Amino acid sequence: MLENISNLVAAFLTLSIFSFLWKDNPFYRFAEHLLVGVSMGYAIPLVYKNVFIPFLYTPIFLQRQYALIFPAILGTFFIFRFNRKLAWLSRYPIVFSMGIIGMGVPLSMHASVLVQMRSAMLPIMDINSFIIFIGTITILLYFFFSKSHEGVYGKFTKIGIWYMMIGFGASFGYTVMARLSLLIGRIQFLVHDFLKLI
Amino acid sequence: MNFFEKLQALDRRWIYLLVALAITIPLVVVFDSKTYTTTPTENIYQLIDSYAGRDDRAIMIDFLHDASTMSELFPMEVAILRHAFQRKVKVFTICFLETAAPLVDYAINTVKEEFPDIQSGVDYINIGYKPGALYLPIVLGMGDDISEAVKTDAEGRQLANLPMMEKIKNYNEMNLVIETSGSGFGASWFVYARPRFGVNVAAGITAVMAADAYPYIQTGQLVGILAGLKGAAEYEKLVDLFAIHDKPFSREIARTTHVSITDDTVPYKFKAARIGMNAQTVVHILIILFIVIGNIGYFIERRRNKELN
Incomplete structure (x- = not known):
């Protein structure tokens, strides 16, 4: 019974969102606003239970770790973003967040640049590595803007353009597939869970 | 107005309808298709x-x-x-x-x-x-x-x-x-x-x-x-x-x-992706057709415009 009711609500909201394909309407706007409200309403008590209580309330008030009062006050500075005169205070907690991002820079360099470069410098043993070699060289030449793309050099950069076009095509194909998968998921819900046609 | 001109001016909601049908029918009428692993x-x-x-x-x-x-x-x-x-x-x-x-x-x-x-x-x-x-x-x-x-x-x-x-x-x-x-x-x-x-x-x-x-x-x-x-x-x-x-x-x-998905011994929840891929296949064919027809229409119209000029 409960499952049927929840399926009915979900089906109504799904169709309300789909109705935008016809034109903008109050059902679509209602479903859209409800989604934002429910997400926030769900997140607030969860964060309160899983973050505020174990990482702030319990250590400070029950375990008497008073040093945590300082980061807690620093965290509340985020609220000042809404006040034009005191907005500068909100930059201080951001500074600490940026510090954590800075910590990841060397490791990110390793994973996303150095390891990738190393694998591009292997001996050309087969046709795949040859294709990758040509692609890497020609695309790098394309992005070298200090020389005009003319003559033999222009021909190389044109190969680079072809490589990029194939890459963009693959990405676009995957994007179409991803978007259709979302639609398939919703229609699967409608025909299987809600209408029970299969 | 010929066929291709009509297609160029087609209301996009007809396309949506065709896509919806191309997805819904394979989901309701489940058929076996091969899944190749990579x-x-x-x-x-x-x-x-x-x-x-x-x-x-x-x-x-x-x-x-x-x-x-x-x-x-x-x-x-x-x-x-x-x-x-x-x-x-x-x-x-x-x-x-x-x-x-x-x-x-x-x-x-x-x-x-x-x-x-x-x-x-x-x-x-x-x-x-x-x-x-x-x-x-x-x-x-x-x-x-x-x-x-x-x-x-x-x-x-x-x-x-x-x-x-x-x-x-x-x-x-x-x-x-x-x-x-x-x-x-x-x-x-x-x-x-x-x-x-x-x-x-x-x-x-x-x-x-x-x-x-x-x-x-x-x-x-x-x-x-x-x-x-x-x-x-x-x-x-x-x-x-x-x-x-x-x-x-x-x-x-x-x-x-090949593993059959029309067999009822496997619960739907454990073959949902494969059934979804049936719909994906059909709708991809439809999209390829749209692209081909759209391009033919575009080139025919371009040639006609050239001839007129």
Whole structure:
């Protein structure tokens, strides 16, 4: 019974969102606003239970770790973003967040640049590595803007353009597939869970 | 106005209707189509399967998405959990997004219905939601001691007291992390945990991100990926073909054997991705037709305009 009711609500909201394909309407706007409200309403008590209580309330008030009062006050500075005169205070907690991002820079360099470069410098043993070699060289030449793309050099950069076009095509194909998968998921819900046609 | 001119001026809502029909009909009238498995999917399957029946090995699934990308990612999470529960592979689940927490429970409960003997704390541990701000300390901390880094599971129990933790301490034992994500592809795990602790990282991702993830497979930073609904369908097939019958994995058999999805012995939830791929196939053919007809119309109109000028 409960499952049927929840399926009915979900089906109504799904169709309300789909109705935008016809034109903008109050059902679509209602479903859209409800989604934002429910997400926030769900997140607030969860964060309160899983973050505020174990990482702030319990250590400070029950375990008497008073040093945590300082980061807690620093965290509340985020609220000042809404006040034009005191907005500068909100930059201080951001500074600490940026510090954590800075910590990841060397490791990110390793994973996303150095390891990738190393694998591009292997001996050309087969046709795949040859294709990758040509692609890497020609695309790098394309992005070298200090020389005009003319003559033999222009021909190389044109190969680079072809490589990029194939890459963009693959990405676009995957994007179409991803978007259709979302639609398939919703229609699967409608025909299987809600209408029970299969 | 000729046929192609009419097509150029066609109301887009007719296209929507055709796409909706091309998706709905194959979902209602289920037919058998071949699912070809690929190396990135097979690699993940093989690695998980190598931990079968071992108390000193475990995998972790990091749910990094909300309900918006569930259509693609949920079937792969269900397929991986089904594989793990069937082959007695220990599983940790975790999420750093508050909206992912109910999806973790939903995925576990969906699979557990078919495995009544599977017990929380013994066969799997749902660590549950941990704040995003603790992402880095947890990822790095688990390299030393998992029960120290996360302390409690979703039910508030101390991890150190749970039976599953007896032979599992850190990444030496929990040697595979699979991030199912709509926004990244395991990057944080292979950036922070892999170089330092040698943990294997795999990713279950939405199709839109697949092209970006492939270079990381080439360099070995990802052991494999499940790319969108297709990846989920491949994994579902492998589980049906090998895990459910407790058979060892064989790449040759995986690539040459066909598994029927019209057979009612497999519950719908365990073949949802493969049925979805039927619809995907039909709608892709329709889109290719649209592109071809659209281009023919464009070139005919361009030639006519040239002739008129």
